[in-house]
Amino acid sequence: MFGARAPEVVEKMLQVLAHRGPDDQHCVAGEGFTLGARRLSIIDLAGGRQPLSTPDQSIWACQNGEIYNFPELRSQLQAQGHHFSNRSDTEVLPHLYQLHGDGMAKAIHGMFAVAVWDKARNRGLLIRDRAGKKPLYYCVHQGGLWFASEIKALLQIPGFQRKLNQEAVHHFLSLKNVPAPLSAFEGISMLPPAHQLVWEDGRIKTIEAYWRLDWTPLEGELDEQELADELLQRLQRGVQRRLLADVPVGFFLSGGLDSSLATALAASHSSQKVKTFTLRYRADSSTPGKELDLACARQIAKQYDTEHYEEELDFSRFRDELPAILTHFDEPFGGVMSTYFLSRLIVKHLKVAISGDGADELFGSYLSHRLARPLAEYASGKTDDLGHFQDQPEFLARLSSPHDWEWRSKLFVFTEADKRALYRPERLQDLSTTDWMRDVFARCTAQDPLNRVLEAEFLTQLPDQVLTFADRLSMAHSLEIRTGFLDTEVMEFAARIPGRFKIHGQEIKSVLKTAARKYLPSEAIARPKEGFVMPVNQWLSGWLLDYARTTLSPANLDQHGLFQAQEVTRILEEFAAGNAALANKVLSLLCFQIWYDFYFVHPVSLPLQAPVSHQQV
Known part of the structure; x- marks a missing residue:
């Protein structure tokens, strides 16, 4: 925390976060600050205890996550006379701040929630990674800034009163998650992805973005194969960066395109046997398509000679563990939960695993993505090429709206009308998730219909739902998940690929599939998307x-x-x-x-x- 010496409170906060770092825990308290960190030892196993400082202890830093480009940063800093005491990625942080100040955020690449304290200036800095892979909550209480990776730690602050945030609940009912910067508790906020917060003079001085993904389309004569080749090279480097560890790294393998390609890229360039993990469902707990997932996962595992493991799941286990699963979010959450069960299997063998998360949001897959161009065509009176919805004009007519944020709002779990019918009259408030969605689209810079929806969901659904379940449900078992698709150079290239190369006709993720042909069998590329989504609809029945x-x-x-x-x-x-x-x-x-x-x-x-x-x- 920034603003006081409070080691006893920070110690209690760290204790309830033991699952995020069972290997070590430590806190440092000084005049006006207390920093603490749990550690899941992955790089520099013997050293690397956090928080870490510059040699003169004038700047302290800690983080949750990994800085993938720390070897290059370390070399650059050493060339400028900086000295290091261990091999951990965290130690570059106080030195970067010493050199760049608040500009340090632009230099680091990875998944991270970073805290830095500048003793000389009595000033603190919080930074969250570009895509929002690692969470960072904060609250101002009794003159200090308290922060943590999970809300449950902030609930340990003496005197903090729990109060339900109805605005957060209102949005949850539509989205299945609470969107940043809100939390389900009044007084607690989430720092948005790619943002940094400065604490100075006993207050929050600034909260501002340090990075924004550019969706300006690539120019010139574009060829899908050339785009795919460039994408593949970037993805290869992204996966390789995520293999940086002093412990073995494994792979989620759902049998879908994204995780299969990540596995293939690593296995093809690794001197060691790759470990892969997948879920299978008991016959009476499954739905059509799940058996194809399993068959494809096994096929990829066999093709690349991986050390393959499977975990069987049925509705009774989900039923019994649902309450425990939900406590790891600290907020109402209705998204995917299968990661919880697969992570428990993986952590028996490994501390780190790579997933395919992020590919859907960059290349197009969900219903909202498949609807984007057909609805734009339908609204302009063009009905000869409506892709997946060529035979569903009535469906398009129901959704069609003058603005993309309007039709996107019609896909909410609970629409505004639904929520008005749901609330008791005395609890009705002037709240609107549709207005929230309008504001999200107003921030988007992409022009083509598909990329506008992708950009909107990259800013919201990806960090607030997809990366939330990936982080909380893996960390519940002390497993670290990494994803090559959210490497900075992959994201920055993918965002600029025009939508027509992502979805055309009834082909989703077209350019990614073209890239994958070098590594995956045709049946793994052509089959419909299933992934790790559990058959909850069937179980609910x-x-x-x-x-x-x-x-x-x-x-x-x-x-x-x-x-x-x-x-x-x-x-x-x-x-x-x-x-x-x-x-x-x-x-x-x-x-x-x-x-x-x-x-x-x-x-x-x-x-x-x-x-x-x-x-x-």
Whole structure:
């Protein structure tokens, strides 16, 4: 924290974050600051205890994550006379600040949440990585700035009063996640991706972006094969950078294009056998398409001779562990949760694994991506080439709107009308996720229809949902996830590829598939997307529906007084009667109620681990 010497509080905060770094813990307290860090030892196993400082201890820094370009930064700093005491990536941070000040953020590449304290100037700096792979929450309390990787640590601050943030809940009901900079607790905020915060003179002086992804389309005669070749080279370098570790690195392998290509790139250029991991579903807990995922994952594992492991999952395990899973988010969350189970398998063998996260948001895959160009064509009266929706003009007519943010808002789990019907009259407020979506699109600079949607979701859905579940559910088991697709040079090239090379006709991720042909069999490239998404809709139709009815009882809804019991009951019973389109509504309501009960009705004191070592400076 910035603003006080508070080692006892920071120690307690570190103790509830033991899962994020079980190998070591340490805090440093000085006049006006206390920094602490848990450590998952991956680089410089013997050294690297955080926080770390310059030799004169005038600048201190700690981080959660990895700085992938630290070898180059270290060499540059040494050439300018800087001296280092260990081989860790974290030690470059105080030296970079000494050299560049607030401009240091532009020099570091990786996944990170960084804190720096400048003793001479009585000043603190927080930095979050470009894509938002690592979380960074903060709050101002009793004259100081408190910050942590997870909300549960901030809830340990003496005197902090938990209060539900209804604006966050309002957006969650539409999005399945709470969007930054909001959190579900009033007084706690999330630092957005690619932003830095300066604390000076006892207050937040600035919060500003240090990087913005450029979506200006590439110019000149463009050829898909040439684009694919350049993309492949960048992705190869991105994957190689993520293999930097003093421990073995494995791979998520869903059988889909993204994780298969990342695995193939690493296995093709590695002198050691690659370890791969996938989920399989018990026959009575699966859905059509999952068996193809498994077959393809096994095919890739065989082709590249990986050391392959599988974990079987069924609805009973999901049912039993759902409440525990939700506690790792500290907020209501209705997104993908399969990462939790696969991470538990991987951590039996490894500390680090590489995933395919980020490819969907850069190259186009989701329904919103497939709709972007057809809806633009439909709105302009062109109906001869509507891609996936050529035979669905009525569907396009229902969604068609003058603005992209308007039709995108029609894909919400709960629309504004749905939420007005859901809230009790006395809890209605002047809130609108549609207005929030309009503001997101207003920040977008991309021009073609697909890239505008990709940019909007890169700014929001990627960090707030996709990377959130990747981080929380892997860190729940002390596993670090890395992704080559979110390497800076991959992102900066992918964003500038025109949309027509990403989705054309009914082909999604076209340029990425072209790049993958060198490494993957045609059936792995051509098959529909499935990935690690669990068949929750099917599971909700069985035992989980009874669980939802019990959890969402009128008495339980009275605990927060937000929702009308009759409307919740209507949604549950219409879903039970066969309206599968309500599945996400049911899951979102269920997840919210479980979360609310844990944090507000029956709050549980988290078990404290071994004492944290600390030093005074």
